[in-house]
Amino acid sequence: MKKTRRLLPAGLLLAFWAWLPLSSVGASLDDDLFGRLSAAAPKLDTKVLRTAISASRCAVSSGVQMPERLAVIDFSLPSSQERLWIFDLEKGELLLRDLVAHGKNSGNFKSTAFSNVEGSYQSSIGLFQARESYYGKHGYSLRLDGLEPGINDLARQRAIVIHGADYVNDDWVSKYGRIGRSHGCPAVDNQIIKRVVDNLKGGQLVFKYYPDQEWLHSSGFLKCDNRTLAGKNLKKSG
Numbered sequence: 001m002k003k004t005r006r007l008l009p010a011g012l013l014l015a016f017w018a019w020l021p022l023s024s025v026g027a028s029l030d031d032d033l034f035g036r037l038s039a040a041a042p043k044l045d046t047k048v049l050r051t052a053i054s055a056s057r058c059a060v061s062s063g064v065q066m067p068e069r070l071a072v073i074d075f076s077l078p079s080s081q082e083r084l085w086i087f088d089l090e091k092g093e094l095l096l097r098d099l100v101a102h103g104k105n106s107g108n109f110k111s112t113a114f115s116n117v118e119g120s121y122q123s124s125i126g127l128f129q130a131r132e133s134y135y136g137k138h139g140y141s142l143r144l145d146g147l148e149p150g151i152n153d154l155a156r157q158r159a160i161v162i163h164g165a166d167y168v169n170d171d172w173v174s175k176y177g178r179i180g181r182s183h184g185c186p187a188v189d190n191q192i193i194k195r196v197v198d199n200l201k202g203g204q205l206v207f208k209y210y211p212d213q214e215w216l217h218s219s220g221f222l223k224c225d226n227r228t229l230a231g232k233n234l235k236k237s238g
Contacts, residue, residue, distance in 0.1 A: 033089070033092065034050055037092060040094040041085050041087070041094045043082075043097075048074050048076075049072065052072045052207040053070075054221075054224070055127050055221035055222055056070055056207065057224070058224030059147060062221075062224070064129065065129070067205045068204060069086060069087060069089060069095070069204045069205075070086070070204065070206075070207065071084065071085065071087075071130070071196075071204065072084070072086075072087070072209065073085075073100055073209065074209050075102060075106075075123065075208060075209060076209065076210055077110075079099070079100075079101060079102060079110070079179045080109070080179065081099075082097050083099070083100055084096070084100035084188065085097050086199055086200065095199055096192065096196065096199070098188060098189060099168050099169065099179055099188065100168070100187070101167070101179055101181055101182045101186065101187040102123040102181060102182070103115075103121050103122040103181060103184035103185070104182065105120060105184075106121075106123045106181075109177065114210060115184075116146070116150060116154050116155075116158075117158075122184055123184055123186070124151065124152040124160065125151065125212060126151045126152045126207075126208060126221070127146075127148055128146050128205070128207075128208070129145045129203060130142055130143075130144055130162070130200035130201055130205070131143045131144065131145055133197050133201045138161075138164060139190075140163075140193055140194055140197055141161045141163040141164075142161055142196070142197040142200060143156060146160075147221070148220070151219065152208075159185075160184050160185055160186075161185050162186055162187070162206075163193065164189065164192075164193030165182065168180065168188055168189045169190075186208070
């Protein structure tokens with residue numbers, strides 16, 4: 001995996017990222033982070049990556065705990081493709097890329113419909129914070145809290161978690177042309193669930209992207225600037 005040159009020490013970059021205003025200086029730091037992550041994950045759409053970085057930085061400016069790692073899911077890709085990326089933000093490195101499922105009512109081969117409604121069996125998009133790990137009916141799993149009111153903030157109530165599943169693997173793709181579908185959870189291969197959970201638990205950020213125009217134009221995390229910070233209804237993470 002190719003590594004890019006650091007322009008700032010990792011810890012210093014994150015510290016600046018946390019509090020600098022969205023000025024030309026802050027933008028240059030975002031560009032540095034974007035450049036390193038983009039080089040580490042050339043198959044991730046640059047627009048999706050830049051949107052994920054922008055939303056994450058806005059969340060931190062709004063009081064969300066500083067993340068050390070960031071997961072990006074691109075639901076615009078078919079489920080037969082590896083559309084989950086997990087990054088180490090301090091090192092500017094890609095930790096993992098793999099398959100991830102969408103909800104059975106979000107679509108078949110591709111996901112096209114999303115919901116924040118309990119019982120919809122649809123995935124939801126936007127910015128989430130990964131919280132505590134636990135052992136449940138799917139084994140080792142990870143709870144998610146949605147950070148966007150009306151978009152994904154019922155994730156915990158809906159039991160939208162990251163868990164392992166036997167229908168998320170290359171064998172399913174070979175046999176059916178896609179992986180299986182969940183009840184709305186971003187399920188991953190059982191072979192990688194421990195790595196995913198251990199890298200994200202305890203407050204890391206998870207960004208699920210889809211080019212939904214209403215969300216793109218209304219999300220507070222995608223419209224963050226010096227005058228209007230997103231997440232006014234958020235409780236600051238401890």
